[in-house]
Amino acid sequence: MEIKKLDTLPEKIIIPLRQHRGAVCEPLVKKGDRVLIGQKIGESAEYQSSAVHSSVCGEVIAIEEAAHPDGNKVMSVIIQPEDSNESVAFSACKDVKPDQLAKFIKESGIVEHYGIPTHTVLRPKGKKIDTVLINATSSEWIGGTFKTPGDYASQMLDALKLLMKAAGAKKGAIVLRTDDKESIDAFEGIEVNKKKLKVAPLIGSRNVGYYFNEQNSDIVIVSQERIFGKKILNFFTYRVTGRKVKIGCDPTDVGVAVCGIKSAKALYDAVQTGVPFYDTVVSVEGVSNKMEYILVRIGTPFKDVIDSYGYTGAIGKIIANGVRTGVAQYTDQVPVTKGTTRITIQKPEEVIRDEAIECIHCARCVDVCPVELIPSRLAVMADQGRFDESRQIHVENCIECGDCAAVCPSKIPILQLIRYAKDAIEMAYEDLPEKESSNLKVGCGCGGE
Ligand code: SF4
Ligand code: SF4
Structure with a gap:
């Protein structure tokens, strides 16, 4: 299948110097430098890091904190692209140790x-x-x-x-x-x-x-x-x-x-x-009546991706990486990164604003949980701050699929509550104490085959 390529150049490309968990790269360029396609513009000596490259030819206009799709601000290299395909010389890496x-x-x-x-x-x-x-x-x-x-x-x-x-x-x-x-x-x-x-x-x-x-x-x-x-x-x-x-x-x-x-x-x-990782395919949902796929340069603002479909409707919400488990964005100037898999546009009337009501104990959340948790109880414990108790019924095993929240007729934000409990537990313990074995499908504690 041929896919759409975003050929038009954005006004600016925003390349975060951290696109993974681990160290933020040091910039290898400064304001005013001209960079080429594929040029390494950031690196770190830390093992838990990965180089970043320019996806365009153009001028570095700033190195500053900018919005990142994970919801944080991250030091980024901002480039004003020029209409040129000039790239660095790439060399293949075959037959190496x-x-x-x-x-x-x-x-x-x-x-x-x-x-x-x-x-x-x-x-x-x-x-x-x-x-x-x-x-x-x-x-x-x-x-x-x-x-x-x-x-x-x-x-x-x-x-x-x-x-x-x-x-x-x-x-x-x-x-x-x-x-x-x-x-x-x-x-x-x-x-x-x-x-x-x-x-x-x-x-x-x-x-x-x-x-x-x-x-x-x-x-x-x-x-x-x-x-x-x-x-x-x-x-x-x-x-x-x-x-x-x-x-x-x-x-x-x-x-x-x-x-x-x-x-x-x-x-x-x-x-x-020899071409480094500087472009990626993203699926785009909500700009037409089907799922779209587009090849974009890393650093392209979401707005430019959305505009490329001629979408002129009202936007209620923009979500990175899927409705169930993704992150809602506060600006359409957030850039596509190596971790961006999907951009979802919701119209204002599609944004769910239902007030949660009390649990009716229908057990639908229990039925759908792929790792056999009891999401309704976990949600209550998280809401009441009973984090240690939630550990006893294996809150850490949640794979954050969002299925429980999707089926809940009471619209209880189960996944958010579970994430809240997991974060609280992670912050409370430096080294989590050993847990008893459970009868769950994962995390039984045996650690082997
Ligand atoms: S989000 Fe967690 S608790 Fe809810 S269904 Fe998925 S794995 Fe189970
Ligand atoms: S699906 Fe919702 S209402 Fe039903 S048991 Fe689970 S939390 Fe309660």
Whole structure:
């Protein structure tokens, strides 16, 4: 599928010097400098950091704090673009050793959409990764990023091998969505090590380990249902590998690196051409009667993306990264970053302003919770400040999918209340004490397979 490209240049490009969790980069340019496309304009010596690059050719007009889609203000390089495609000289990075590849990933500014620099996911300090997973269950990104399904499959396989090489991992898997027939068809029949691939469904105890053995292959393609949520990594890891991740830990603690399609594609492109991560595909919702996809330069203000569709209607709310779990923006001058996956426009009449009423104990929230929590009780405890009690019923296991709030007939802001409790717990404990085992699907505390 061909996708729209935002060809018109914004009046200014705003490139935050932090686009992930970790250190803010130091600017490598100053006001008045002329920069080229792909030029590195910020870096940090900290391990938990990733370089940032200019997405345009133009003049640096300011280095100052500016709005960031996560709701904060972040030091940013503001560039006035000029109508030129002048870029720095790019050089490919093929056939390099794992150490060089990991360094190249940091230098190329590749960051996971969930906010962690990719090189630190692949090489977490003090831990060893044995399995790399590409979470390809969000197929709406795929259509906009690859010309054909065949391109998608072959590039993702190459990217998986690169990620495994950088991590020093022996095994790797691409996880598709069970109902994504186009992607499944694209992978079926492709050859890896002279064997034809067969997309295998994850059912019951048949996780990737089962298929590594059954297919006698270090690379497998599997499928599972899509899981929504901001903090799905631990749950996803358990579903795919059967490895339980302790509360307060992440998949790297059980030897698993989870990467996304965007970072995998960015790595593939960077290795092939040397071009760093400076543009991205974003889905745009609410500007027409269907979901739109657009390739934009990082640093483009949301307003320019919205205007490119000729949208003239009234705007009630702009949300970054999805209605259920995203962040409402206070200005349309906030820029697209490496972590931006979706821009949603809501008309004034679509903005939900219902007053919450009392819980009617319908248990709909309990029925939909994918990690078997009791959202109604968690909401009450959070509201009353009973945070320790909420820990006892595993508030930290919430993957922030928002399903409970979406079905609640009383319009109780369950997710916000749960986030409030989680934040309070995080601030209250420097080192969270060990928790008893639970019978939940994740975070049982056993920490192993
Ligand atoms: S408590 Fe709500 S937001 Fe959290 S995982 Fe369950 S349904 Fe999703
Ligand atoms: S869905 Fe809402 S009203 Fe129903 S039990 Fe849950 S919190 Fe209460």
